[in-house]
Amino acid sequence: MKDTKAVKAENDSNRRIETDVFHAGIVAANTWITLVAPILIGFFITRLFDKDKFTISENTIFAVSIVLHVFFTITIYKASTRRSLSLEVDGLVEEIEHLQGTIIPRAAQLYDTSKVQQTVIYLMTLELENMIDELNEKAKLSTEEENIKRWDEGLNKILAPLVKYRHELFGYEGQDLYNICLYVYDIPNDNLIIKWRRFDDRLQPSNRSWKPGAGHVGLTFILNELKICHDIYDSTELSNSALGPNDKAKYRSFLSVPVKDSSKVLTGGKPLGVLVFTSSARGQFSPDRDKLFALTAAKLVSIYVEKCLKSFVS
Known part of the structure; x- marks a missing residue:
């Protein structure tokens, strides 16, 4: 079993990685929603009223755009309801340290005294x-x-x-x-x-x-x-x-x-x-x-x- 210091250090490292990945995802989602998506929507609306039919490349771009838009929408929704366990882990680490530093030694002393x-x-x-x-x-x-x-x-x-x-x-x-x-x-x-x-x-x-x-x-x-x-x-x-x-x-x-x-x-x-x-x-x-x-x-x-x-x- 790892000691509390190792658990806390590993939790901090995981939290930094988690935060970096999360921030990158949010930046990408916001860039798509606020910049790329409006341009593509305008392009496809313009093409919709053209007499020429959509090419295979345009259909592919349209399909991929729909998938990406749904993905980034879900990402933003998840971000708004995100609940990190990092604080809970910190709380558990503090509780374990209290148990190991105070409660368990006192209980052991009382047990020895009782004997x-x-x-x-x-x-x-x-x-x-x-x-x-x-x-x-x-x-x-x-x-x-x-x-x-x-x-x-x-x-x-x-x-x-x-x-x-x-x-x-x-x-x-x-x-x-x-x-x-x-x-x-x-x-x-x-x-x-x-x-x-x-x-x-x-x-x-x-x-x-x-x-x-x-x-x-x-x-x-x-x-x-x-x-x-x-x-x-x-x-x-x-x-x-x-x-x-x-x-x-x-x-x-x-x-x-x-x-x-x-x-x-x-x-x-x-x-x-x-x-x-x-x-x-x-x-x-x-x-x-x-x-x-x-x-x-x-x-x-x-x-x-x-x-x-x-x-x-x-």
Whole structure:
């Protein structure tokens, strides 16, 4: 298959040839209709009233003139109704270039990301199943300290694929500072505290807690819905005092997902916590690409947290 540049060049060449031939035909037709035909008509009308009969040569000229006149009349008619495909070809070439330059690469990137998302969800699910089996076997026979340690280990195993495949999942580049953490709701203190966190070693996080409704973590928690911010500097939902200038540069865009309490482990219908992804780059996260994946990952986390809480309570 020829590339678009070759097609466009060939189309331009054909269009020039087509235009030259068309112009030559129109000039010939107009010359015949306006100059030659009137002279011949006058000649044959004059001969018609002569007493002498038409010679064989005159009859031949007359017949040829009729044929040429009909031909040139048709040519002029076709010219008046002519429709060139050159513009359509140019439009198709531009559309193909747009597809090849923008649409197809983006579709390929989304396809590759989708495959990685499926892989990560599969790995998280495997770890979840293993940890639940382990909880079922050992939770009742273990001490509280052992259970808490097992809970921490389980979270690390389940969430580890998010860190390992962060570049493929979210498009982090070398200069981007990533941060992935899980906040859980501390009922007695009415706070969202960090239970698990992995971040770029160039960051120096404060590991602060958030009140429900404060910052993007608290806002996601209290609204119980996924939040994506492409640029915190342009955010209309977050107060200017929620983060300092340095923090805004480090956590410029974010994706926050509530870890919902579907089994009603906690009272009041509040989420169990919030799963958070942040980046120092603007526009790191995309609803079309990330929403379903993030909700699925948060659901797997919620299943594990619910199971842990139920096991520890029982």
